[in-house]
Amino acid sequence: MSKKHFRSLLILLTLLFLISSSVFAYQFGGDITVGTNTTLFDQEVETTTYQNINLGLELDNANFAVTFKNNTANQEFDILLKKAYIKSSFKNLEIKLGKQPVSWSFGSLINLVDFSLGAEALGQETETKYINAVELNYPVNWYSSLTFVNEFNNNYDKYGFRGRTLIQNFDFSLNYIKQSSTSNSLSRLGVSLKGDIGSLGVYSSYTNMDYQDEIINSDINTNALMVGVDYSFYINQKQGYGNRLMVQGEYHIVKNNAGLPVLLSSLGRAELPFDSGSNIPNGNDYLQILLSNLNYNINDFSSIGVFTLTSLKDGSTALIPNYSNQLNGNTTLRISGAFLSGSQTDLFYSPAKVLNIELSYVF
Amino acid sequence: MKKVILLLVIFVFLFSYSIFAVTADEIIQKRDDNEYLKTARVESKMVINNNNRKLEKVMISLIDGNKALVEFTNPMDRGTKFLKREDNLWMFFPDAEDVVKLSGHMLERGMMGSDFSYKDMMESEKLTELYNFEIIEEQEYQKRPCYVIEGIKKQGAEATYYKRIVWIDKERHIGLKEELYAESGKLLKEIVVQEVQEFDHRWYPTKSVMEDKLRENTSTEFIIESIEFNPEIPEGTFSLQSLQ
Numbered sequence: 013m014s015k016k017h018f019r020s021l022l023i024l025l026t027l028l029f030l031i032s033s034s035v036f037a038y039q040f041g042g043d044i045t046v047g048t049n050t051t052l053f054d055q056e057v058e059t060t061t062y063q064n065i066n067l068g069l070e071l072d073n074a075n076f077a078v079t080f081k082n083n084t085a086n087q088e089f090d091i092l093l094k095k096a097y098i099k100s101s102f103k104n105l106e107i108k109l110g111k112q113p114v115s116w117s118f119g120s121l122i123n124l125v126d127f128s129l130g131a132e133a134l135g136q137e138t139e140t141k142y143i144n145a146v147e148l149n150y151p152v153n154w155y156s157s158l159t160f161v162n163e164f165n166n167n168y169d170k171y172g173f174r175g176r177t178l179i180q181n182f183d184f185s186l187n188y189i190k191q192s193s194t195s196n197s198l199s200r201l202g203v204s205l206k207g208d209i210g211s212l213g214v215y216s217s218y219t220n221m222d223y224q225d226e227i228i229n230s231d232i233n234t235n236a237l238m239v240g241v242d243y244s245f246y247i248n249q250k251q252g253y254g255n256r257l258m259v260q261g262e263y264h265i266v267k268n269n270a271g272l273p274v275l276l277s278s279l280g281r282a283e284l285p286f287d288s289g290s291n292i293p294n295g296n297d298y299l300q301i302l303l304s305n306l307n308y309n310i311n312d313f314s315s316i317g318v319f320t321l322t323s324l325k326d327g328s329t330a331l332i333p334n335y336s337n338q339l340n341g342n343t344t345l346r347i348s349g350a351f352l353s354g355s356q357t358d359l360f361y362s363p364a365k366v367l368n369i370e371l372s373y374v375f
Numbered sequence: 376m377k378k379v380i381l382l383l384v385i386f387v388f389l390f391s392y393s394i395f396a397v398t399a400d401e402i403i404q405k406r407d408d409n410e411y412l413k414t415a416r417v418e419s420k421m422v423i424n425n426n427n428r429k430l431e432k433v434m435i436s437l438i439d440g441n442k443a444l445v446e447f448t449n450p451m452d453r454g455t456k457f458l459k460r461e462d463n464l465w466m467f468f469p470d471a472e473d474v475v476k477l478s479g480h481m482l483e484r485g486m487m488g489s490d491f492s493y494k495d496m497m498e499s500e501k502l503t504e505l506y507n508f509e510i511i512e513e514q515e516y517q518k519r520p521c522y523v524i525e526g527i528k529k530q531g532a533e534a535t536y537y538k539r540i541v542w543i544d545k546e547r548h549i550g551l552k553e554e555l556y557a558e559s560g561k562l563l564k565e566i567v568v569q570e571v572q573e574f575d576h577r578w579y580p581t582k583s584v585m586e587d588k589l590r591e592n593t594s595t596e597f598i599i600e601s602i603e604f605n606p607e608i609p610e611g612t613f614s615l616q617s618l619q
Contacts, residue, residue: 041453137471154615212478312485313430
């Protein structure tokens with residue numbers, strides 16, 4: 013089904029749905045964000061300001077969310093439709109049709125077995141996750157379900173299956189995603205699990221990737237492994253009180269060939285000021301990445317943290333510090349940056365340094 | 376004269392015996408009868424006080440034994456949901472529409488930044504199943520006669536705190552104050568009930584204040600705005616599906 017036909021079908025179903033529903037329970041809300049983004053590049057400073065308004069409306073069986081974006085750098089005003097979907101149930105089968113967020117997160121910093129690579133990365137969601145799709149979900153019991161997603165896109169065909177269950181208190185998923193265009197295709201088959209060993213949170217994923225390119229006549233099959241841990245504890249207890257420190261660490265190992273672009277896509281490049289790894293030639297070398305997240309709650313309202321990404325092969329590191337403070341009312345101040353230490357031939361390299369400051373008000 | 380003194384001694388003995396004839400477990404059981412929620416629908420709010428700043432969280436909770444589903448409705452957290460089944464906690468992020476299983480250590484963290492941990496909010500076992508109780512004294516508290524009862528965690532029980540001391544109103548059988556201790560003897564938390572209400576001959580705390588003694592200058596008020604005991608809860612409510 014083409015994107016055009018999909019839109020027509022969606023509009024028709026939405027109208028039918030709205031006409032047939034007489035009484036709605038609804039929630040309406042949103043937020044307004046103003047921010048500045050400063051990039052320091054070769055001693056030149058470029059600052060842009062932006063304003064975003066997010067509006068959301070949730071009805072019993074439908075959901076709408078839209079972002080109005082204004083960027084002073086390019087004088088562009090943009091509208092991003094994030095959600096416009098209806099949901100319905102037939103016996104046990106649940107259906108969501110329309111523009112909707114799809115991600116198969118399980119708590120990792122990056123997720124190679126997600127439906128959309130980079131949909132969520134380093135604790136942030138990206139625009140990648142909002143897709144035109146139909147989702148069929150069949151709950152087997154309170155903790156198990158089978159999910160099928162078909163994305164409608166003019167540039168490629170994409171679908172995925174997910175089976176999710178609980179085994180010995182571990183959240184277990186088996187995912188398969190295939191995306192193909194006229195010249196190439198990428199399929200990913202993987203498992204993920206998350207649970208506890210004692211008081212330590214542990215999680216892992218294993219992904220098999222198959223990349224076929226008809227133009228250069230290549231077929232690469234490769235695997236990726238990730239293991240991660242998270243833990244939190246009180247520090248600063250000398251005077252009988254303390255603050256929580258949350259620590260999360262992830263180790264990834266992939267081959268450079270097909271694994272590298274998948275891993276980089278999973279990073280959600282919006283967080284970084286460059287195309288990471290553009291200087292790394294494809295090959296069969298193993299690439300090992302260490303990710304960490306430290307987050308310290310200063311008090312109930314503010315926290316400070318830092319994400320780090322380190323390539324174990326060349327030692328290059330990306331630092332993404334962040335600070336947030338909930339001011340009076342529903343206003344939050346967020347400050348974040350991105351600094352990379354590597355040289356030109358390293359994985360995490362960029363001469364640019366980025367600083368972002370924003371204020372958002374939720375209503 | 377000797378007979379009078381003897382009768383007086385016997386009377387005092389019998390009187391004091393009759394007081395302590397009520398066992399700690401019976402008192403706690405009566406408190407559980409009031410405060411233990413078999414099934415309930417609760418609309419409540421938390422007001423987090425930190426120095427001079429306040430933060431308000433509003434939520435609707437459905438409870439069924441050791442299962443709970445909580446949805447936040449205040450603007451900052453609107454749509455955020457938690458599902459608790461036994462010791463497993465799942466969280467729904469409304470923007471992302473993701474359901475993620477939280478790690479066990481998160482259960483001890485302050486729920487949404489409050490002085491109540493996820494475990495405090497979601498502990499659903501009856502106290503008599505978790506602790507061995509004994510009456511340690513009687514005291515007047517908040518101008519009410521109270522039993523002061525100490526509970527020590529039963530061996531093998533999965534209780535959040537090693538020891539708890541609770542002041543229970545003798546007449547209404549409701550906890551008016553509770554101190555929660557670590558095994559080391561360190562006071563971890565203190566809850567003071569400020570308001571109680573009677574619902575169909577059942578007393579229930581409607582406003583309480585929790586202080587996490589590990590944090591400086593903070594307290595959280597927990598205010599129940601409405602409560603429905605034993606409502607009908609549709610099948611499938613406490614599932615990952617209902618989180619989405």
